[in-house]
Amino acid sequence: DARVTQTPRHKVxxxxxxxxxxxxxxxxxxxxxxxxxxxxQGLELLAYFRNRAPLDDxxxxxxxxxxxxxxxxxxxxxxxxxxxxxxxxxxxASGTQGYTEAFFGQGTRLTVV
Amino acid sequence: xxxxVQSPLSLVVHEGDTVTLNCSYEVTNFRSxxxxxxxxxxxxxxxxxxxxxxxxxxxxxxxxxxxxxLFSILNITATQTGDSAVYLCAVLNQAGTALxxxxxxxxxxSS
Numbered sequence: 001d002a003r004v005t006q007t008p009r010h011k012v013x014x015x016x017x018x019x020x021x022x023x024x025x026x027x028x029x030x031x032x033x034x035x036x037x038x039x040x041q042g043l044e045l046l047a048y049f050r051n052r053a054p055l056d057d058x059x060x061x062x063x064x065x066x067x068x069x070x071x072x073x074x075x076x077x078x079x080x081x082x083x084x085x086x087x088x089x090x091x092x093a094s095g096t097q098g099y100t101e102a103f104f105g106q107g108t109r110l111t112v113v
Numbered sequence: 114x115x116x117x118v119q120s121p122l123s124l125v126v127h128e129g130d131t132v133t134l135n136c137s138y139e140v141t142n143f144r145s146x147x148x149x150x151x152x153x154x155x156x157x158x159x160x161x162x163x164x165x166x167x168x169x170x171x172x173x174x175x176x177x178x179x180x181x182x183l184f185s186i187l188n189i190t191a192t193q194t195g196d197s198a199v200y201l202c203a204v205l206n207q208a209g210t211a212l213x214x215x216x217x218x219x220x221x222x223s224s
Contacts, residue, residue, distance in 0.1 A: 033212060043156075043201065043214035056210045091155060093212075101147055102212055104155035 002026045004094050004105035012111045018080040021108045024073055025094030032075045033102060034060075034067055035091040043091070049075060082112045115140045119202050119215035126222055130192050134218045136202030137184040144209060146178055146185050149201040151217070156201055159187070192222045 005024040013019055025032050034046040047057040052069040060067065064083070069075045079086055089109050093102040120135045138146065145163045149156035160169045162178035162185060169176050173192075178185045189196055199217040206213075 031209070035214075042216040043203075045211060045213065048210050050210070101158040101161055103158070104149075106155050 002103075004092055004103050006090075006092050006105035006108050008108055009106060010109045010111075012113065013082055015083055015112055016081045017112075018078065019082045019086075019110060019112075021077045021090050021092075021110070023075040023077075023092030023094075023105055025075065025092070026103055027073070029094035029096055029103075030072070031095045031102075032069065033093040033095075034075070034077050035093065037089045037091060037107070038087075046077070046090075079110075082110075084112045087111050115204070115206070115211065115213050117202055117204050117213050117215035119200075119218050121218060122216065123219040124221070126192055126220070128193060128222055128224050130222075131188065131190045132192060132220060134187040134189075134200050134202075134220070135184065136186070136215055138202075138204045138213075138215075139183065140204045140206055140213065142207035143180070144205045144207045147203045147205065147212070148176055148185070148187050149203065151199045151201055152197075159200075189220075192220075194222050194224050196220060197222045 007022045030051050032049040035043045037043045046060040047067040048055050049069050066078045089107040091104050091107045093104045095102040117138045147161045148159040160176045165180040173190045176187045199219050201217045203212050203214045
């Protein structure tokens with residue numbers, strides 16, 4: 001059963017701490033999206049990778065957020081330092097370059113206190 | 114700036130009713146429009162629409178795209194309580210580098 005796997009599922013941290021969220025895309029998928037979802041803003045696109053290269057991260061606050069794909073099976077989203085306004089559910093989605101639908105992971109619910 | 118607008122924001126219906134959800138968009142270099150259903154967790158894919166006027170259907174759900182008027186509708190007939198969810202519309206740009214979501218329509222179906 002192919003699925004996108006995200007870890008951790010939940011994270012509570014104190015303001016100022018570093019947070020790393022991980023995503024394992026579906027095997028064979030070469031595109032990865034990172035989204036942040038809040039009640040107010042809905043799903044906001046943070047970053048997009050194709051073949052591990054970041055093609056668009058314009059939606060991401062550069063001063064504290066960074067996204068990488070160290071290999072084809074792992075994408076990471078890091079926040080340093082974290083702030084209470086970063087509290088949200090962070091989703092990763094993967095797809096194929098020929099593009100059909102994007103498959104979403106279960107999300108990481110981040111709470112920064 | 115690319116944007117996707119969904120209406121209504123929320124909807125409450127009785128079981129058995131038929132509902133129509135709307136999605137309009139302004140996207141540079143449109144490629145396709147996707148509908149997702151989100152219950153408590155991750156959005157799950159429903160439809161992808163690329164061509165105007167061709168209805169996609171899955172059970173009681175159907176959707177159609179109008180590329181001239183830049184909108185899509187999602188119809189759900191004979192609604193059931195299990196249809197209660199947030200329905201999300203998203204538009205993909207031609208390069209496939211941006212999948213922009215609307216804020217969603219929250220559908221509540223009462224028994």
